[in-house]
Amino acid sequence: MKILVIFAGYDKDNIIDDYVVYYIKELKKIANIIYVSDCNMPDNELNKIDNYCLNTINGRHGEYDFGSYKRGYLYAKENNILQTYDKIIFCNDSCYGPLFNLDNILNKMKDYNFGGISISKDLKIAKHDYITSFFIIIDKTIFNTSFFNNFISEIKKEEDKMDIIKKYEFGLSKLMIDNNIELKALFDDNGEFNRPYFNPLSLIEEGYPFLKKHVLEKKITVPLNIDELKKIIKIIKNNYDIKLIVNHLNRVADKKQIKYLFQKYKPYKKVFINEKLFFLFTRYSPSGKYQTVYKFFNFLTISIEKPIKDSYIETNYQDFNFLLEI
Incomplete structure (x- = not known):
């Protein structure tokens, strides 16, 4: 199984932190990586990950993670390498990890057409289940379709972050549902609201390989x-x-x-x-x-x-x- 990772990075100080370097280094063991920043990283920062990345795309675009996912996807498509991969992983630097070996995670995801680490079923904030956007796996049977290409190509800058969530995080899962594609993930919310934020201990006890930064970064x-x-x-x-x-x-x-x-x-x-x-x-x-x-x-x-x-x-x-x- 050949995997392409499109990694979305952002840092307020234009730094690729050591926890990000480690994350990318571990991803390199299982995939090729395109790193896309939503900031103006200096060359000395990009040099930290140069040996692990197929390509780096750098520059402030203001479209958040999905804008970075779009740029990495279009780069792979326009350079005729997209069709050589079996899976795409969209992921970002919002987590510490991987806390455990990723091989076990990916072995379980081989048969996923569309899925990820986490699925939320809280219908109070979305009208349908959705895959959380910080680690998404997409099969070639999907990322080569016109409906996926149209969705990703039409991502644009939004004024409100909630619009980003509704249109792109919720919207991507809704796109799959509308095309009769099952949403699958290794961990669900077990009836709780947003477990990666609100009950990280129970997830990690189950083998969840990430800890969201915001759990400790801000109150x-x-x-x-x-x-x-x-x-x-x-x-x-x-x-x-x-x-x-x-x-x-x-x-x-x-x-x-x-x-x-x-x-x-x-x-x-x-x-x-x-x-x-x-x-x-x-x-x-x-x-x-x-x-x-x-x-x-x-x-x-x-x-x-x-x-x-x-x-x-x-x-x-x-x-x-x-x-x-x-």
């Missing part, structure tokens, strides 16, 4: 506490150099947030009498505050928030070097 509504993080580090540290994570986080993460990095509470839900009458649940709001939410008759909602300082475990950490001591 978002991710219920990851210090005990869960310790378990993740202990699972992966024999296969993956934790310094790659630490060095990246020390460069890009908001140091002010390290003090309140780990959430104090786990979300829960409790129903009183009947869910249609009254229930409460807890969550972390987009602002990072822990909320208790009371819902009456499925339409009246009352939310009570705790201050940030009461929502998180306060630490004395000044950087992420503490991860090396786990």
Whole structure:
């Protein structure tokens, strides 16, 4: 099986970080790689991956990952190499990894016409199942079709990031569904919302080979506490150099947030009498505050928030070097 990887890269400082170099180096063991940046990488950065890549395409285009996927695909097509491959993998630098050997993953995906690492079935944000866009596998029976070519060629810059998600991440899976192609992935959401962000420990325990950067890079509504993080580090540290994570986080993460990095509470839900009458649940709001939410008759909602300082475990950490001591 001959594989072409189209790797989408972006960094606010125009750096190809060491965790990205490692990711690309591991991908090279199973595939040829076209690296496409959505920034202006200097030559000394591109030199870090030159030995591992078939080609590099560099320059700010503002079309996010799908704009990079488009450019890599069109390069392969226009240079008459696309037809020599059995599979294309679209992937990006939004993850640390691979945390485990990728051979097992790819062996299981040999029979996938269209699929990837993760599938989400949360119909609250999409009207259909969709393959998450940071690791997608596409068979030659699809990437050589006119409907796929038309889709990828028409990707353009969007003003709103949610439009990118709807039109291209959701849209690519919808395109497959409309053409009677089954969506397949190694890991699904098990009824949870966006497991790679919100329950990374359970996925990694199942052999999931990636950890999303945003789980640690910035404080978002991710219920990851210090005990869960310790378990993740202990699972992966024999296969993956934790310094790659630490060095990246020390460069890009908001140091002010390290003090309140780990959430104090786990979300829960409790129903009183009947869910249609009254229930409460807890969550972390987009602002990072822990909320208790009371819902009456499925339409009246009352939310009570705790201050940030009461929502998180306060630490004395000044950087992420503490991860090396786990």
